[in-house]
Amino acid sequence: MELLFKNILLIIxxxxxxxxxxxxxxxxxxxxxxxxxxxxxxxxxxxGNIGIxxxxxxxxxxxxxxxxxxxxxxxxxxxxxxxSWTRMAPKSFVSLGLxxxxxxxxxxxxxxxxxxxxxxxxxxxxxxVGVYTGGTPNLASIKEALGVPSHEYLMVHTSxxxxxxxxxxxxxxxxxxxxxxxxxxxxxxxxxxxxxxxDFTNNExxxxxxxxxxxxPTLFMLLVSVLIFAFSFGISTLFAEEYQVMxxxxxxxxxxxGVSFVPVLRRTPKTYExxxxxxxxxxxxxxSMADMEKFSLxxxxxxxxVSFTITLSLLLHLLLSKLFKIDADTMIxxxxxxxxxxxxxxxxxxxxxxxxxxxxxxxxxxxxxxIGNYLGIFTALVLRP
Numbered sequence: 084m085e086l087l088f089k090n091i092l093l094i095i096x097x098x099x100x101x102x103x104x105x106x107x108x109x110x111x112x113x114x115x116x117x118x119x120x121x122x123x124x125x126x127x128x129x130x131g132n133i134g135i136x137x138x139x140x141x142x143x144x145x146x147x148x149x150x151x152x153x154x155x156x157x158x159x160x161x162x163x164x165x166x167s168w169t170r171m172a173p174k175s176f177v178s179l180g181l182x183x184x185x186x187x188x189x190x191x192x193x194x195x196x197x198x199x200x201x202x203x204x205x206x207x208x209x210x211x212v213g214v215y216t217g218g219t220p221n222l223a224s225i226k227e228a229l230g231v232p233s234h235e236y237l238m239v240h241t242s243x244x245x246x247x248x249x250x251x252x253x254x255x256x257x258x259x260x261x262x263x264x265x266x267x268x269x270x271x272x273x274x275x276x277x278x279x280x281x282d283f284t285n286n287e288x289x290x291x292x293x294x295x296x297x298x299x300p301t302l303f304m305l306l307v308s309v310l311i312f313a314f315s316f317g318i319s320t321l322f323a324e325e326y327q328v329m330x331x332x333x334x335x336x337x338x339x340x341g342v343s344f345v346p347v348l349r350r351t352p353k354t355y356e357x358x359x360x361x362x363x364x365x366x367x368x369x370x371s372m373a374d375m376e377k378f379s380l381x382x383x384x385x386x387x388x389v390s391f392t393i394t395l396s397l398l399l400h401l402l403l404s405k406l407f408k409i410d411a412d413t414m415i416x417x418x419x420x421x422x423x424x425x426x427x428x429x430x431x432x433x434x435x436x437x438x439x440x441x442x443x444x445x446x447x448x449x450x451x452x453x454i455g456n457y458l459g460i461f462t463a464l465v466l467r468p
Contacts, residue, residue, distance in 0.1 A: 090143050093136070097147055097371075100126060101363035105289050120219060121244060123363050124237075127370025136371060144368050148233075151365040152223045153335065157311040158304060158358030159220050160339030161348055163449045175443040178409045178417040179450060185399040186215045186392070186421065187462065193391050194466050200384045206231050207385060209463025210239050211392050217455020218424035218448070220358075223365050225459040228332040233372040238382045240366075242389040250393055251423050254415060255434040266404055266411040289356050297353050304354045311338050329460060336456045393422055416440040420447040 104122050130136065190211045198204035206229045213221040219240070226236045291297055315334035319327040343349050397418060404414040412435055419431045425448025432440040 090140060093140055093143060094147070096130075097364055097368055100367055101360055104363065105360065119359075119363055120366050123367040124241070124244075124370045127367045128237075128373055131371035131373055141372075144372050147368050148365055149227060151361045151368070152227050153312050153331065154305070154308045155358045155361035155365065156220060156224055156332070156335050157308040157339040157342070158354050158361070160336065160452065161304065161307065161343045162351075162355035162358065163343055163452060164349060165340055165343050165449060165453060172443060174409060174413050175417065175447060177407055178404065178413045179421075179447050181403040181407060181409065182396075182400050182417045182421045182447075183216055183454075183458070185396040185403060187212060187458070189392050189396040189399060190215075190462065191466065192395075193388050196391070197384060197388045201388060203231075203235070204388075205463050205466040205468065207235065207239060207388060208466050209459045210236070211389065211459075212462040213455045213459025214239075214243060215392065215396065215422055216458050217451040217453075219366075220362055220452065221455030221459060223362060223369075224332050224336070224456050225463070226369075228329040228456070228460055229463055230328065233369045235381070235385070236369055237373040238385045239389065242382065242386040246386070246390045246393055247423050250397070251419075251427060251430075254419060254431055259411075259415060259435055262401065262411040262415055265401060266414055267408060289353075292353055292356060300351045301353045301357055304348070304351050305357065307342070307348065311335055311342070314338065332456060333460065336453075340453055397422070412437055412440055413443070416444040417447055420444045421451055424448065425451075 101119070101123055104119050104126075108119055108122075190208050193211075194204050194208045197207075201207055209225050209229055210222055210231060213225040222236075222240060222243075225231075292301075312331070312335060315331045315338065318334050319330040322330050400414065400418055403409075415435065416428060416431060419427055423431075425445050428444030428448060429441050432438055432444060
């Protein structure tokens with residue numbers, strides 16, 4: 084009875100804390116600047132390492148991580164406008180391709196360099212390809228698909244937060260000047276982009292989330308997400324047990340993209356926000372499962388792999404952009420969308436004083452969300468010993 088009560092309190096904590104972080108993010112500058120994911124990670128690490136959560140709670144934690152990511156993924160994908168691909172300028176398409184090639188080549192090269200010092204380096208390689216072609220949702224999805232231990236996942240994500248933060252600062256200061264010395268100057272894309280509107284919303288807006296006119300449509304989309312998961316689970320039973328989670332993730336990704344082409348479902352309000360809330364729940368639980376005693380020793384090789392990937396993929400992307408005559412602004416916004424994820428696109432566009440970059444940057448981010456799971460899992464399987 085005591086264990087049951089403790090588990091109930093733990094579930095309430097995991098579900099309520101992200102909601103509180105979201106609620107207070109707009110009120111406190113420190114939380115808003117740090118970002119919701121960073122805040123819940125810090126809370127999770129503290130709670131998980133002060134001795135109030137023991138091994139008996141592990142099954143509950145595992146179940147919450149599995150459920151949250153498997154329900155979040157279709158919600159995020161359904162809310163994105165993949166038909167916008169056809170409106171992306173040709174130069175942006177080329178720059179996106181060069182960015183994907185750069186990340187893949189560098190991650191694979193890094194695998195052979197770091198596998199002697201990183202256990203299961205093939206799984207870490209899959210995570211890195213996923214996060215640097217997509218974003219945090221892809222990182223979380225691939226973690227489940229490949230069965231990456233929570234403490235290793237946290238080391239990858241923490242290393243990414245640290246180094247990509249420095250990378251973002253570099254782009255906003257020295258980088259934007261340096262790249263314009265190497266690449267053609269001026270935004271060369273000519274395209275027929277429409278105004279972003281609701282279809283390009285990649286930043287959470289939780290205002291009016293609990294209004295009556297939003298609750299029913301959001302609950303309906305949650306039901307759609309459950310049905311997508313159930314169908315994907317049914318498909319996975321046709322495969323060997325070791326591949327079932329991977330098949331579920333890939334199936335959810337594929338169906339979610341397909342459903343996003345139904346305008347009525349894609350434009351349902353607060354779908355993306357509900358998906359990101361579930362990502363925060365996932366992040367909080369994973370952080371609370373991390374053993375910081377292991378983290379300090381094992382993190383160094385993974386941090387080196389992450390920094391190697393970001394730095395070398397940037398330089399390779401720069402070299403390829405030079406060869407293909409991609410302008411500096413397009414290269415920078417593509418790199419931002421891939422390495423730092425779409426929410427940072429408006430920040431960099433503002434630093435470059437070029438708001439016309441925002442739509443192409445968000446579109447590149449949408450493409451990344453769509454293909455990140457496929458590329459990450461494929462890379463891991465190719466490198467698997």
